[in-house]
Amino acid sequence: MSLDTVVKDIREEANARAEDIRSEGETRAEEIESAAEADAEEIRADAEAEVDREIDQLREQRLSSAKLEAKQKRLEARRDVLGEVREAVEDELATLEGDTREDLTRDLLEAASEEFDEGNDVNVYGRSDDAELLESIVTDYDGYEYAGEVDCLGGVVVESDQSRVRVNNTFDSVLEDVWEDNLQGISNRLFEQ
Structure with missing residues (x-):
């Protein structure tokens, strides 16, 4: 075997090994990229779900607050009407x-x-x-x-x-x-x- 053949074989083997390493690197890079995209998608989905939960919670709080305020206004209006009725009765009694x-x-x-x-x-x-x-x-x-x-x-x-x-x-x-x-x-x- 000649030196040229040995060099050629080493080169071919080095090229094949480099190609394998590059191919493995690309495959690994694709796997990492795919995993990162999956993680990013999961993080985005979790963030959207959290935002939706916060929106729902805020909506519930505002709805509860509005209902409570409406109830308080109804009670206040009822108190006012009862007060007016009471005053009317007192006026009737005073003028008997x-x-x-x-x-x-x-x-x-x-x-x-x-x-x-x-x-x-x-x-x-x-x-x-x-x-x-x-x-x-x-x-x-x-x-x-x-x-x-x-x-x-x-x-x-x-x-x-x-x-x-x-x-x-x-x-x-x-x-x-x-x-x-x-x-x-x-x-x-x-x-x-």
């Missing part, structure tokens, strides 16, 4: 006149008088506009006297030093009790759903 006012005042004084013993000196207070009415009503009760005014819509506040009892039978206190006891029913009636 004649026999109706006298009958209610007598009933409230009679109910309050059950708390006091006979012979007690009892002071009766009421609305300043009802002074004349109260002075005439207390004449029906021994030991009772009209003692002055109290800020109320009508009715009476009755007290006695002997028994240390004070009874608030004003239209205001009766309205408060009735209002609290019937608020749910009033609300249901006003805001039937």
Whole structure:
């Protein structure tokens, strides 16, 4: 074998080996590129999914916030309407006149008088506009006297030093009790759903 043949064989072998290395390198580069593209696609898909989740979460939060705000506004409007109804009732009570006012005042004084013993000196207070009415009503009760005014819509506040009892039978206190006891029913009636 000649040197040229040996050189040729070595060259061919080196070229073949270089071709194999280059081919392996290209194959490996394609595998790395393919894996990188797959990783990039997975990262992009994960990022899109995360963005979609964040959008959904933000949408849910805004929807919940809007629903809560709407509910609060409805409740506020209901409170306003209930307040207006309450004011209208108070106005009606304050403007009661004649026999109706006298009958209610007598009933409230009679109910309050059950708390006091006979012979007690009892002071009766009421609305300043009802002074004349109260002075005439207390004449029906021994030991009772009209003692002055109290800020109320009508009715009476009755007290006695002997028994240390004070009874608030004003239209205001009766309205408060009735209002609290019937608020749910009033609300249901006003805001039937």
